[in-house]
Amino acid sequence: MIQRPRGTRDFGPEEMEVRRHFEDMMRKEAALHGFREVATPIFEHTELFTLKSGPGVVEEIYAFQDKGGREICLRPELTASVMRFFISDLTNLPRPLKLFYFGQCFRYERPQAGRYREFFQFGAEIIGSPTPETDAEAIGLAAAILERTGLRDYRIRIGHIGILREMLARAGVSGDAALPILQRLDKKEYPEAEALMAQAGMGREAIDGVIATTQVTGPITVLDGVQGPAGAYIREVYDILQAMGFSNLSVDLGVVRGLAYYTGMVFEVDAPKLGAEKQICGGGSYSLSELFGGEKVFSTGFAIGFDRTLLAIQAEGVEFVRPGITAYVVPVTDSARMRAFQVVGMLRRAGVSADVDIMRRGVGKSLRYASSINAKYAVIVGEKELESDSVTLRDMASGEQSLVRAEELPKRLKE
Amino acid sequence: MIQRPRGTRDFGPEEMEVRRHFEDMMRKEAALHGFREVATPIFEHTELFTLKSGPGVVEEIYAFQDKGGREICLRPELTASVMRFFISDLTNLPRPLKLFYFGQCFRYERPQAGRYREFFQFGAEIIGSPTPETDAEAIGLAAAILERTGLRDYRIRIGHIGILREMLARAGVSGDAALPILQRLDKKEYPEAEALMAQAGMGREAIDGVIATTQVTGPITVLDGVQGPAGAYIREVYDILQAMGFSNLSVDLGVVRGLAYYTGMVFEVDAPKLGAEKQICGGGSYSLSELFGGEKVFSTGFAIGFDRTLLAIQAEGVEFVRPGITAYVVPVTDSARMRAFQVVGMLRRAGVSADVDIMRRGVGKSLRYASSINAKYAVIVGEKELESDSVTLRDMASGEQSLVRAEELPKRLKE
Numbered sequence: 001m002i003q004r005p006r007g008t009r010d011f012g013p014e015e016m017e018v019r020r021h022f023e024d025m026m027r028k029e030a031a032l033h034g035f036r037e038v039a040t041p042i043f044e045h046t047e048l049f050t051l052k053s054g055p056g057v058v059e060e061i062y063a064f065q066d067k068g069g070r071e072i073c074l075r076p077e078l079t080a081s082v083m084r085f086f087i088s089d090l091t092n093l094p095r096p097l098k099l100f101y102f103g104q105c106f107r108y109e110r111p112q113a114g115r116y117r118e119f120f121q122f123g124a125e126i127i128g129s130p131t132p133e134t135d136a137e138a139i140g141l142a143a144a145i146l147e148r149t150g151l152r153d154y155r156i157r158i159g160h161i162g163i164l165r166e167m168l169a170r171a172g173v174s175g176d177a178a179l180p181i182l183q184r185l186d187k188k189e190y191p192e193a194e195a196l197m198a199q200a201g202m203g204r205e206a207i208d209g210v211i212a213t214t215q216v217t218g219p220i221t222v223l224d225g226v227q228g229p230a231g232a233y234i235r236e237v238y239d240i241l242q243a244m245g246f247s248n249l250s251v252d253l254g255v256v257r258g259l260a261y262y263t264g265m266v267f268e269v270d271a272p273k274l275g276a277e278k279q280i281c282g283g284g285s286y287s288l289s290e291l292f293g294g295e296k297v298f299s300t301g302f303a304i305g306f307d308r309t310l311l312a313i314q315a316e317g318v319e320f321v322r323p324g325i326t327a328y329v330v331p332v333t334d335s336a337r338m339r340a341f342q343v344v345g346m347l348r349r350a351g352v353s354a355d356v357d358i359m360r361r362g363v364g365k366s367l368r369y370a371s372s373i374n375a376k377y378a379v380i381v382g383e384k385e386l387e388s389d390s391v392t393l394r395d396m397a398s399g400e401q402s403l404v405r406a407e408e409l410p411k412r413l414k415e
Numbered sequence: 416m417i418q419r420p421r422g423t424r425d426f427g428p429e430e431m432e433v434r435r436h437f438e439d440m441m442r443k444e445a446a447l448h449g450f451r452e453v454a455t456p457i458f459e460h461t462e463l464f465t466l467k468s469g470p471g472v473v474e475e476i477y478a479f480q481d482k483g484g485r486e487i488c489l490r491p492e493l494t495a496s497v498m499r500f501f502i503s504d505l506t507n508l509p510r511p512l513k514l515f516y517f518g519q520c521f522r523y524e525r526p527q528a529g530r531y532r533e534f535f536q537f538g539a540e541i542i543g544s545p546t547p548e549t550d551a552e553a554i555g556l557a558a559a560i561l562e563r564t565g566l567r568d569y570r571i572r573i574g575h576i577g578i579l580r581e582m583l584a585r586a587g588v589s590g591d592a593a594l595p596i597l598q599r600l601d602k603k604e605y606p607e608a609e610a611l612m613a614q615a616g617m618g619r620e621a622i623d624g625v626i627a628t629t630q631v632t633g634p635i636t637v638l639d640g641v642q643g644p645a646g647a648y649i650r651e652v653y654d655i656l657q658a659m660g661f662s663n664l665s666v667d668l669g670v671v672r673g674l675a676y677y678t679g680m681v682f683e684v685d686a687p688k689l690g691a692e693k694q695i696c697g698g699g700s701y702s703l704s705e706l707f708g709g710e711k712v713f714s715t716g717f718a719i720g721f722d723r724t725l726l727a728i729q730a731e732g733v734e735f736v737r738p739g740i741t742a743y744v745v746p747v748t749d750s751a752r753m754r755a756f757q758v759v760g761m762l763r764r765a766g767v768s769a770d771v772d773i774m775r776r777g778v779g780k781s782l783r784y785a786s787s788i789n790a791k792y793a794v795i796v797g798e799k800e801l802e803s804d805s806v807t808l809r810d811m812a813s814g815e816q817s818l819v820r821a822e823e824l825p826k827r828l829k830e
Contacts, residue, residue, distance in 0.1 A: 013451035034770030036428035064479035133773035244760030345659030355449030358548035
């Protein structure tokens with residue numbers, strides 16, 4: 001027996017119903033917000049991701065050579081691909097450009113609960129606008145999607161990478177030297193971060209100030225003690241989100257996102273029920289296109305981990321109604337068989353979901369199969385029905401039966 | 416500037432609207448027919464495809480070693496993956512099992528018009544039922560999908576691999592020896608097929624009979640001259656499809672599909688407007704699961720080439736109405752900005768697609784942007800409107816404006 005590759009999943013019919021339901025919900029919400037979908041290839045030149053995240057990323061991704069000797073890899077995320085696409089083909093579209101995507105991503109790492117080698121991301125990018133409104137609009141889509149799923153136990157934590165960068169710069173640490181410190185802070189590795197700051201020549205007070213700042217979390221009032229333009233900026237983003245009707249918001253200056261291209265607002269969403277792998281969304285404003293050879297453009301984006309969000313939804317027991325099928329058509333005799341196919345063809349054309357016996361089973365077995373596929377009605381076609389151009393409609397839940405003229409069946413089943 | 420990998424495509428907003436529209440249409444049609452979706456990983460163990468198609472297939476696919484030394488590849492098609500999944504997890508589900516899938520596939524070959532290295536397939540499989548009804552039900556889904564797309568110029572050609580196999584067997588050529596001959600016949604390479612048949616010891620008359628049979632095409636009446644059970648079988652499939660209301664059907668005994676696991680009915684659909692790469696769908700009944708270590712089960716399936724089908728739809732100029740967006744909200748002054756975000760939040764919650772100025776543009780520029788994104792209405796919020804708790808609603812096509820109470824806006828825009 002051949003196994004599926006390690007760390008990947010197959011999705012059966014029940015699971016796919018749930019997945020497509022929430023995928024469609026996210027897509028519809030994005031469209032409601034004026035975002036439009038784009039798609040890029042499953043694999044990319046590896047260079048795209050080493051430019052964005054450094055050469056170390058190759059260790060964590062599915063990188064290989066194709067038959068032409070090109071270094072390619074399965075995409076580990078989609079922002080880089082969208083920016084590549086933007087630079088090569090979309091720079092002439094009116095701005096702001098509001099894009100979203102949904103698709104598989106891949107990473108080569110030890111599989112564990114909530115972490116797969118093939119996983120799914122929904123994400124969005126707003127390209128070409130540098131205002132707090134832009135950042136609020138991005139967070140607003142993430143918030144609206146989570147709200148729409150019915151999830152309740154989550155919190156949107158908003159920070160600003162500029163606050164820590166500014167503090168480090170004032171203490172004499174800027175640019176590339178700041179990055180490893182920010183990465184340690186992102187991972188809450190405080191002793192390592194402190195050591196790096198000391199090594200960079202920062203004094204005790206400055207170091208303590210940075211550490212204390214990363215621990216500023218809570219309602220918007222925690223910003224009262226924060227000086228400078230970044231604090232005012234977060235406040236503005238926060239106010240717009242409130243105007244749009246979102247709650248579940250808090251400030252968290254410990255949101256760092258340890259990648260060099262983040263420039264200002266950063267945010268994350270946790271679903272605490274998930275335990276260690278609780279982050280279901282992350283994003284911020286960034287400047288990436290110039291890394292790939294494009295002009296410098298302001299962007300804000302985020303990605304939602306689709307798999308983890310589904311886990312969080314399940315953990316909360318959010319209800320999901322399965323679609324099932326409306327009618328299962330059962331020919332009673334061989335002579336009724338062709339008539340059964342006429343009926344099923346007519347129902348489907350009329351937009352009524354319908355299935356039909358294709359295994360020449362008896363009526364009893366057919367009705368059991370109809371139950372097993374959650375059919376709402378059985379449509380029984382026998383000699384009696386053939387003569388009167390009718391069918392027997394059986395409500396599968398109540399067992400009630402009635403004779404219905406065939407031509408009236410689609411209308412009757414659409415009710 | 417980093418390029419997308421050769422032979423792959425990026426899809427922009429306009430193209431994705433079309434693609435998702437037709438993808439959803441196919442998915443809905445499959446659900447109407449009682450098929451349920453499954454999904455499998457983008458990559459598989461390479462062995463899955465060498466078992467199915469022979470070791471030569473490695474030359475044509477994206478095969479590589481992962482970091483653990485496993486031979487994996489990007490899937491070139493999805494039937495093998497679905498059967499692998501069936502064997503490992505789905506054998507206990509009630510039968511017939513009617514499954515469908517939609518996703519990317521990959522092959523490493525020289526890119527050319529209508530052939531990409533990353534391409535999309537929609538497909539379906541019916542597992543566990545060996546009747547003509549089963550084959551008709553599979554062809555019926557393909558036919559219904561093509562009908563639903565609005566495509567007009569295509570023909571469904573139905574054959575039966577058993578007819579040629581039987582003729583070859585009667586002439587003393589069976590099993591593995593028959594396969595290379597069938598493969599040549601599949602590619603219409605008649606001189607090569609004739610040479611192979613002669614080499615296998617077949618006489619002139621038997622060879623001519625085989626060649627003549629592959630050229631039997633036309634309406635159902637061409638079967639009148641065909642002996643044996645296979646001819647009667649096709650007739651039955653044909654009759655059921657007619658009962659379900661499908662036309663565009665013909666018989667073509669030249670449909671061979673040169674793979675060892677096809678067992679009976681085979682069919683193809685061409686869209687002649689596409690020229691050389693005109694085949695948009697192909698399938699048949701097959702027996703594959705025992706190759707992968709499962710029990711022997713009857714199956715019928717097909718795949719529709721999604722990209723080529725879209726090309727055919729475009730070539731026929733099938734109309735497509737773009738969704739656009741309902742409302743673009745424009746704050747006239749800075750003090751109206753928060754109110755604009757309240758309005759856009761309210762509209763989106765009510766299910767009205769709405770966007771809002773996030774670039775602090777003037778009214779004229781904002782209205783031009785609203786035009787460029789195909790907004791149906793502009794919703795203008797200024798000082799006058801703030802005072803009366805109203806907005807100015809502007810029909811973007813006619814330019815007509817009217818004052819509307821804010822709370823009535825969602826209802827008004829949902830009409």
